Amino acid sequence: MSWDWQFFLQDTGGGETYFHWMMSAWGWTLALSGCALALALATGTVMGIARTTQVRAFVWIGNAWTELFRNIPLIVQLFLWYHVVPQLFPTLQEVPDFVAAVVGLGLFTSARISEQIKAGIQALPRGQRYAGLAVGLTLPQTYRYVLLPMALRIVIPPLTSESMNIIKNSSVAFAVSITELTFFAMQAQEETSRGIEIYLAVTFLYFISALAVNRVAAFIERRMRVPGMIGSAK
Amino acid sequence: MKLLPKTGFVLVTALFALSVSAQDLTGTLKKIKDSGSITLGTRESSGALAYTLGDGKYVGFHTEMGEKIAADIKKALGMSQLAIKFQPVTSQNRIPLVQNGTVDLECGSTTNNLARQKDVAFAVTTYVEEVRILTKANSGIKGIADLNGKTVATTTGTTSVQTLRKNRRAQGMDFKEVFGKDHADSFLLLESGRADAFVMDGQILAGLASKAKNPADFKIVGEVLSVEPLACMLRKDDPAFLKVVDDSIKAMIKSGELAKMYDKWFMQPIPPANAKVGLPLSEATKQAWAHPNNKPMEEYTLP
Known part of the structure; x- marks a missing residue:
């Protein structure tokens, strides 16, 4: 086995080097993961909260949402958004591939986040909710000022895992024409025949991306710590 | 007993010959x-x-x-x-x-x-493979020049992706690329209208079109974009x-x-x-x- 890293400086035939191409592919991976994570956090939190209310319609919607998106494999969901939905609703044919991938990956992850938010809220003693309501807060106020400040701190560790997962899961998006890192790896190794070097470089980029998320989340966790509460024991 | 050395010699030669053919x-x-x-x-x-x-x-x-x-x-x-x-x-x-x-x-x-x-x-x-363009028979696309402003499908992990990139640069063209994860997927992109053309090895295009619901809907058009000896x-x-x-x-x-x-x-x-x-x-x-x-x-x- 002989190493050859020189090819990263070769021209791809399109006026840039393989290294440039890999950096832009990395950019797509991060952009896709970031947008999907924002969508997942927003919808997942809403659905997770809905499932802990006493309003039956909200609970039903939250449960249905979660079960729908976590019981279908991610790649199948991406194909549904990319191939099937635009056929059913022709107006959606103009939606860019990137948006379809963000929606697919984001909603898949939202089901997992919904589950974690729900678990975080349910981990609190039931008395907290009653206390909030007893002092005259409305239900939304009880969530805003009593339940969520504690529940969200509790779920920072699982949400960190989920944020790292979304970067790794974004690799599936090559199947719906997103030119991210996995796409780069498959394509560039065919063109250069240097598969081992390419997969090593791509592995390293995935690794440092996920590790960076982990460090950022650890920082947030430290800054959010409240003495005397769960997660502050260090 | 006088014969022994000779027999031995023959045996040794025979063994030698055998081992040579195995070593060959x-x-x-x-x-x-x-x-x-x-x-x-x-x-x-x-x-x-x-x-x-x-x-x-x-x-x-x-x-x-x-x-x-x-x-x-x-x-x-x-x-x-x-x-x-x-x-x-x-x-x-x-x-x-x-x-x-x-x-x-x-x-x-x-x-x-x-x-x-x-x-x-x-x-x-x-076999000498020729990279060609497959399109719908009624698309009006007749060659690479007609791909300007269109969406072109090809398959991830094939040399056609590079061929397309080189052509785009050489001719200063502007088209959008979509990538199927395999040939069947790329063909689906063309069939469903997500792409206007599918650039790939000629025999693969011919094979996919022949298996389509209506093969007459598809046509291989235009110049050969790349030649590859297989x-x-x-x-x-x-x-x-x-x-x-x-x-x-x-x-x-x-x-x-x-x-x-x-x-x-x-x-x-x-x-x-x-x-x-x-x-x-x-x-x-x-x-x-x-x-x-x-x-x-x-x-x-x-x-």
């Missing part, structure tokens, strides 16, 4: 003879060149040719039995599998190019094995057997759908057969 065999030929089997690398979905029918059955033009080469190897080694094992490979793993000895001879749809020649050896070219791939630095393989292919060309095989897989109805690919032998492939060679892709020029 090195590399892959020795491995095949010792193990009584050969492992052919094949593809699961490379159009009529090499594909699977399921249940571990592998067929196609290059697959059948590979079986014939194995039969010739058996003859050359004077073996009474030779088991042929098939190992399906992908574009990602075919070179490592040949290098590490899992696959002895890969006859699928591998392009002979300079980058690969650093890692593996190629037999003489048996050949069987084997381990590097094994001249004895390469010679046996090359001799077998040359004999098939001479006897007309290869042409018959081509006709069987490209002009006649083939399983599983009994559809015809309908792709007559190209001028470039005829040339490659007339003058057997293992020139890499870089030495070919566009017609």
Whole structure:
């Protein structure tokens, strides 16, 4: 086995080097993961909260949402958004591939986040909710000022895992024409025949991306710590 | 007792002769003879060149040719039995599998190019692939120039992606690319209207179109975008094995057997759908057969 890293400086035939191409592919991976994570956090939190209310319609919607998106494999969901939905609703044919991938990956992850938010809220003693309501807060106020400040701190560790997962899961998006890192790896190794070097470089980029998320989340966790509460024991 | 030295001499000579013939065999030929089997690398979905029918059955033009080469190897080694094992490979793993000895001879749809020649050896070219444009018959697209402003599909992990990139740059064109994860996926992009054209190896396009619901809806148009010699791939630095393989292919060309095989897989109805690919032998492939060679892709020029 002989190493050859020189090819990263070769021209791809399109006026840039393989290294440039890999950096832009990395950019797509991060952009896709970031947008999907924002969508997942927003919808997942809403659905997770809905499932802990006493309003039956909200609970039903939250449960249905979660079960729908976590019981279908991610790649199948991406194909549904990319191939099937635009056929059913022709107006959606103009939606860019990137948006379809963000929606697919984001909603898949939202089901997992919904589950974690729900678990975080349910981990609190039931008395907290009653206390909030007893002092005259409305239900939304009880969530805003009593339940969520504690529940969200509790779920920072699982949400960190989920944020790292979304970067790794974004690799599936090559199947719906997103030119991210996995796409780069498959394509560039065919063109250069240097598969081992390419997969090593791509592995390293995935690794440092996920590790960076982990460090950022650890920082947030430290800054959010409240003495005397769960997660502050260090 | 006087005879003994002479008998001894004869015995020693005989033993020597035997050991020489065993030593003659090195590399892959020795491995095949010792193990009584050969492992052919094949593809699961490379159009009529090499594909699977399921249940571990592998067929196609290059697959059948590979079986014939194995039969010739058996003859050359004077073996009474030779088991042929098939190992399906992908574009990602075919070179490592040949290098590490899992696959002895890969006859699928591998392009002979300079980058690969650093890692593996190629037999003489048996098929010259031409990259073409497939489009809907009513699309009005007649060549690469008409792709300006259109969406073009191609398959991830193929050289066509690079061909398209080079063409785009050379001609200063602007089109959107979409990438299917495999050929069937790319064809779906064209069929569903997400893409206006599908750029890929001609025989793969012809094969996909022939299996469509309505083959007449699709048409291969325009100029040849790239020419790629396809050949069987084997381990590097094994001249004895390469010679046996090359001799077998040359004999098939001479006897007309290869042409018959081509006709069987490209002009006649083939399983599983009994559809015809309908792709007559190209001028470039005829040339490659007339003058057997293992020139890499870089030495070919566009017609």
